[in-house]
Amino acid sequence: METHVLKIGGSVLRGSHHFQSIIDLTKSYNSLLVIVVSAFYGQTNLMLDLISSKQTPEQVQTKLKGVSNELWQIMNSYHPDFALKYWHKIADRFSILESFKDRLSEKATLSQGEYNFILSFGERLSSLLLSYLFKFNNLECEERLPENIGLIGKKQSGNFVVDYKSTRKNLQATTEFKKITIIPGYYGLDHQKEIVTFGRGGTDYSAAAIAYCIKAKTLDIWKDVSGFMTTDPRLVEEATNVEQLSYQEAAELAYFGAEILHQRTVEPAQLGKIPIRIYDIHQPYQSQYKTIISESKPDSYQVIKSISCSDDFSILQLQGAGIGIEVGLLGKICHLLAKGGINVKSVITAQTSINILLSNEDIDRARTICRRIKGNTIAAIRSIQQISLLAAIGEGITTQPGIASRIFGALAKKQINVSAISFGASRVAIYFIVDRKDKAQALESIHHELFHIRSSNGSPSKSFLERHDFEFHA
């Protein structure tokens, strides 16, 4: 029997609000289901607060009580009998978290593994609670924890990623799936059997990795929003849904700021050629996905699928007359930054300057690190902040003439200055930097230029085709 992997995120797990929809949607599949779940909304932040701020035993006690009260409320508001029947199961597991109470007020004694264990505890609670929700509704279901099925993580450039080879072997050996299997997302075990996490929002990635390891038919991500949009609907009212994306388009959109997917989710799905379908929990029926991500062909009529935007970029600019020709300089800089644990998001170089794009939180430290090599070649180091990075994404963007001119023409019409551009580094992305204050207007004008000619059903209108007479050259 085929297996679908479903991911249910924290935004869907707000109270008991969507419980009925979760039950309806699981019933609508006629296959084995592996459901990978996030913590209830806000609970990971509570865990983070428990382990990262200094607090008295009383404060720890109050916070723990808050978490358990919330879980009780969720169960009771769904159905008082549900709480009566199964609360003791949740309380049992919760007592594991409570056993850390004393150590939480003397933080020094927590090992990294214990820290991650607590951080990922929200997922262990939601998976248990949902497994009983299914049982309460007479659905056959079993909870499996990553530590028991051997979901293995390994370190790669400072972050933890899933070790597919080991995980696949373990899952095949230990896991015989029932009709519904629930697995908490966000964490796994490293080879030393310590708990590791996959970064905030990491349940998407856990679910994709599991889908790959068990060769699932699809990865279905259930959200409380529409799927991918043509741009951020909070900034541009005209934004509409994007029905279909290639793996690379989705990966670049996630990288450049679309918050809908964890950045690495696409990788395992693409490896296994598993389609990712994004559904809206408000319509819990399988046929109506909002976005599908698969190995798709470029769309010759609507090359740009979406424009993403992120404020989490700053530029470290190293200036000097001969910078562009000094052999090994960029390598030296990147090496120093890597040693300091700083991720270089992108680089744009010229003869007289190197522009390194970093996360805002890293810019001051990066500047201090680079001062060490200031000298003959590097005459000045500047940090450029208060910027936004906009990325227009679409298969065919580098092969179809006229796209860049439409984008920058639209910006010029509004007198918006573009301070840096990168085109061609990715087959599907063009990105550029504008002042933060111009962000909304920039998005609006580009979006209008690229999308307003679409008809209401999302396909290009005739006049658009006639006007441009485009032909796609693959």
Ligand code: ASP
């Ligand atoms: N609960 C984790 C977080 O809030 C992981 C997830 O939701 O995907 O980041």
Ligand code: MG
């Ligand atoms: Mg989340």
